[in-house]
Amino acid sequence: MEEWVVVNAVILASILLRVVGVGYSLVLLSQSNDRRFGFLTVMLSLMATRQILSARHATSTLEELPGLLVSVLALLTVYYLSSYVVEERRLTDRLRGFRKAIEHAGHAIFLTDTDGTIEYANPAVENVTGHDSETVVGKNPRLWKSGEHDDEFYASMWEQISTGNVWDGEIINRRKSGELCWVDMTIAPITDDTGHVERYVAVERDVTDRKERQLRIEDQNERLERLNNTNEVLRDINRELVAASTRAEIERVLCDRFARSDLFETAWVGEPRLADDRIEVQACAGTEEEKLDERIANSGDHRRVVEDTLDSTEPVFIDGKTRPVDDPAGAAGVCVPLSYHDADYGVLCVTAATPNSFGAIDQELFAELGLTVGDAINAAESRRTLASDDVTQLEFRLDRTADPFVAFSETLGCTVELDRVGSSDSSDCTVYVSITGADPAVISNYVEESSAFSEAQMLCSHDDCHHVRLRADGSSVVTTPAQYGAAVTSLAITDGRGRLVADVSRSNDIRSVVEAIQSVHPELDLVAQRERERDSDFEARFRSTFEDVLTDRQLEAAQTAYFAGFFEWPRDTSGEEVASMMDITQSTFTQHLRSAERKLFQTLFEERLNTTPSPLGA
Numbered sequence: 159m160e161e162w163v164v165v166n167a168v169i170l171a172s173i174l175l176r177v178v179g180v181g182y183s184l185v186l187l188s189q190s191n192d193r194r195f196g197f198l199t200v201m202l203s204l205m206a207t208r209q210i211l212s213a214r215h216a217t218s219t220l221e222e223l224p225g226l227l228v229s230v231l232a233l234l235t236v237y238y239l240s241s242y243v244v245e246e247r248r249l250t251d252r253l254r255g256f257r258k259a260i261e262h263a264g265h266a267i268f269l270t271d272t273d274g275t276i277e278y279a280n281p282a283v284e285n286v287t288g289h290d291s292e293t294v295v296g297k298n299p300r301l302w303k304s305g306e307h308d309d310e311f312y313a314s315m316w317e318q319i320s321t322g323n324v325w326d327g328e329i330i331n332r333r334k335s336g337e338l339c340w341v342d343m344t345i346a347p348i349t350d351d352t353g354h355v356e357r358y359v360a361v362e363r364d365v366t367d368r369k370e371r372q373l374r375i376e377d378q379n380e381r382l383e384r385l386n387n388t389n390e391v392l393r394d395i396n397r398e399l400v401a402a403s404t405r406a407e408i409e410r411v412l413c414d415r416f417a418r419s420d421l422f423e424t425a426w427v428g429e430p431r432l433a434d435d436r437i438e439v440q441a442c443a444g445t446e447e448e449k450l451d452e453r454i455a456n457s458g459d460h461r462r463v464v465e466d467t468l469d470s471t472e473p474v475f476i477d478g479k480t481r482p483v484d485d486p487a488g489a490a491g492v493c494v495p496l497s498y499h500d501a502d503y504g505v506l507c508v509t510a511a512t513p514n515s516f517g518a519i520d521q522e523l524f525a526e527l528g529l530t531v532g533d534a535i536n537a538a539e540s541r542r543t544l545a546s547d548d549v550t551q552l553e554f555r556l557d558r559t560a561d562p563f564v565a566f567s568e569t570l571g572c573t574v575e576l577d578r579v580g581s582s583d584s585s586d587c588t589v590y591v592s593i594t595g596a597d598p599a600v601i602s603n604y605v606e607e608s609s610a611f612s613e614a615q616m617l618c619s620h621d622d623c624h625h626v627r628l629r630a631d632g633s634s635v636v637t638t639p640a641q642y643g644a645a646v647t648s649l650a651i652t653d654g655r656g657r658l659v660a661d662v663s664r665s666n667d668i669r670s671v672v673e674a675i676q677s678v679h680p681e682l683d684l685v686a687q688r689e690r691e692r693d694s695d696f697e698a699r700f701r702s703t704f705e706d707v708l709t710d711r712q713l714e715a716a717q718t719a720y721f722a723g724f725f726e727w728p729r730d731t732s733g734e735e736v737a738s739m740m741d742i743t744q745s746t747f748t749q750h751l752r753s754a755e756r757k758l759f760q761t762l763f764e765e766r767l768n769t770t771p772s773p774l775g776a
Contacts, residue, residue: 192243198235266362269348272355274298286341286364288334299360304332319345319358328365340369391419392527399534405503405667408534409441416508417443423511426454427496429504430465437461440504454507464505467493473524475516486516494524498532501642501674503667506531536643549661550668552644553686554635558654559679561635562610563591568654570604572596576649577625579636580717586612586631588714590721593624601626610634615739617722618730625721627739635679642674658682707757715740715750716758 183199260267266286268279275298279291287294287302294301307330318325325345330338342363347355395415402408409427416425424444428437439454454460459480466482467474474482475489483489491509495502506528510516556564567574572595580588593601598616601624605614612629619625630636635658639646644660662671668687676682708716718739723730737747 190243190247194239194243198239264363266360266364268294268299268360270299270358270360272357274300274358277357283362286339286362287331302331302333304330304338306330306338315345319347320355322347322349322353322355328369331362339364339366341365391415391421392523395527396530399531402534403538405535405538406441408531408538409504410443412506412531413441413443419511421511423509425506425508427504427506428454428460428464429502430461430468437464438504444509460507463493464507467495467505468502471495471497473528487514489516492516492524494528496528496532496535498529498536498642498674501532501536501670503532503535503670536641549663549690551647551686551688551690552660552662552668552672552684553688554658554660554675555683555685556635556651556654556656556658557681557683559635559681561679562608562630563634563636563649564651564654564656565610566604566608567651567656570596570600571653573650573652574656575651576636576646577721578717579640579646580627580714586629587637588717589628589630589634589636590617590717591626591628593626594622596624598624615718617718617739618726625723627718627721633678635682638678639671639675642671644671644675707761708754709750712750712754712757715747716754719747719751 180199180203260280263280263282264285266280266283268283269277271277275296276294279294281291283289283291283294289301315325315327324347325343327343329341329343331341333339342365343360345358345360348357348359349355395412398411398415399408402411413425413427416422422444424442426439426442426444428439431438437454437460442454463474463476463480463482472495474493475484475486476491476493477483477488478490480491486492489510491507494506494508496504496506558564558568563574566572572593575592575594577590577592580590598619602614602616605611605628610631612631614629615627617625617627636646636649639658639660644662646658646660648657648659650656662668672684676684715736719725719731719733719736722736722739724733724736733747733751734744737744740747742750
């Protein structure tokens with residue numbers, strides 16, 4: 159009896175476990191809709207039905223224990239399957255999230271096998287490479303290789319990732335359209351538990367816009383640095399030009415300062431020789447300086463570019479073969495004409511020490527440099543002419559030359575003689591002349607109708623000779639020679655014909671001065687060129703010293719008063735009349751004149767005291 163009770167208890171427990179398993183499986187099936195729980199539900203139902211049907215034929219407890227054990231295992235199977243399904247669903251959801259993230263990522267992501275064949279590519283691959291994500295599967299990333307990197311670059315990349323390391327860097331790819339793009343790429347190997355590489359994952363981000371901005375900024379910074387360095391060179395040159403007193407010194411300073419800069423390799427100043435096809439090198443500096451002047455002097459290419467530069471009157475950029483180029487960025491050098499008005503003082507040629515040295519430098523900077531140097535050379539030669547005792551006297555014939563003073567003489571049938579050239583500015587100057595053979599009223603009417611003269615003031619008259627103060631434009635034969643380092647000493651014109659005489663220091667380039675004057679007045683005919691010494695060293699020094707200490711208005715007041723006869727006795731012109739001529743008040747005129755007189759006596763007496771030898775010869 160007891161055995162029967164135990165057997166029935168075992169059977170009942172087995173059935174209950176199977177029924178619980180069926181219910182548990184049904185609940186999980188309704189929650190997850192997973193077919194595997196449906197299969198377990200059917201299996202446990204059949205097992206429970208069989209257990210119920212076989213319960214009447216039970217024999218012993220030992221025979222029923224395996225059924226009970228099967229029921230327990232079945233229930234445990236449902237429990238563990240439910241845990242597995244939960245974990246599987248969690249992983250599936252996570253993988254689904256990862257896939258969505260990859261699918262919607264802005265970066266191109268693709269997987270390749272160990273040979274580099276693409277197994278998967280997200281849609282963003284098309285945005286980065288231009289190739290459809292589906293069409294690149296089965297192909298190699300060499301499909302968008304740009305050719306901008308050498309084989310060593312790719313070999314190094316492949317060696318790094320094949321050994322299990324991550325490669326990260328920037329690479330230039332070529333889109334399907336053919337345009338280049340910058341890509342920030344990361345390639346990581348995917349390994350198994352043993353560290354063996356199974357495949358690779360690559361992430362590419364298009365950074366073309368950022369890279370182009372970066373390159374533009376770097377280029378701008380580089381251009382700015384070159385420009386600052388060039389400006390520093392030009393500032394140094396301008397400062398040193400002020401201290402230079404001769405043309406040779408100016409040319410040497412110019413070449414030395416360019417050669418000292420890291421941007422430039424050589425610098426030289428030269429001009430074509432008339433006797434042959436060589437170049438006269440005035441100064442040079444830079445690498446191989448000892449041989450540089452010989453190499454330049456004998457170079458036909460340099461001769462040609464120097465002539466082209468002088469003809470164009472603009473800076474000419476050249477390549478490494480001394481051929482003109484339009485783009486300064488690719489230039490290896492530049493040739494700059496050194497000129498002052500129409501006077502040419504040769505060409506400055508500068509070669510670059512580094513590529514693209516001229517890319518940031520405005521052509522106008524070199525054009526202004528050429529004018530500045532030409533102005534400095536002209537000023538130095540003018541100073542030498544005024545201070546030199548040894549001069550070359552140039553005599554020009556004026557024969558109905560297109561000039562205001564010639565037209566004045568020819569129209570009025572009078573004689574015009576130069577007394578003195580007074581103050582001047584960039585547009586016109588004051589000239590004191592003596593006019594014989596013309597009535598003052600006629601002279602005044604002519605000047606009023608002439609565009610070459612802004613005003614005329616009758617200073618004084620002696621018999622038929624009238625001293626007149628004229629304001630003439632800056633292009634007359636009187637003012638032009640002074641612009642090129644020559645000092646006009648006399649001018650006499652009668653009925654449109656006459657002579658102009660000017661002195662030039664022998665150290666100046668006489669040919670350049672003559673050519674410059676004749677370029678403005680081509681009708682001028684050079685009839686004589688004489689070497690002479692000035693009569694008095696003291697006179698030239700005294701005149702130069704006196705004029706240096708006077709202001710322009712003080713000098714004009716003294717000159718006007720003198721030529722107007724203010725110092726005659728009795729006076730030909732009163733102080734009030736002279737002031738009216740200068741369009742100033744009488745008190746202002748008196749102040750200017752007193753200052754000029756004081757400086758005159760101060761210069762005269764101090765100069766004599768400083769230059770007269772002492773009785774002891776000390």
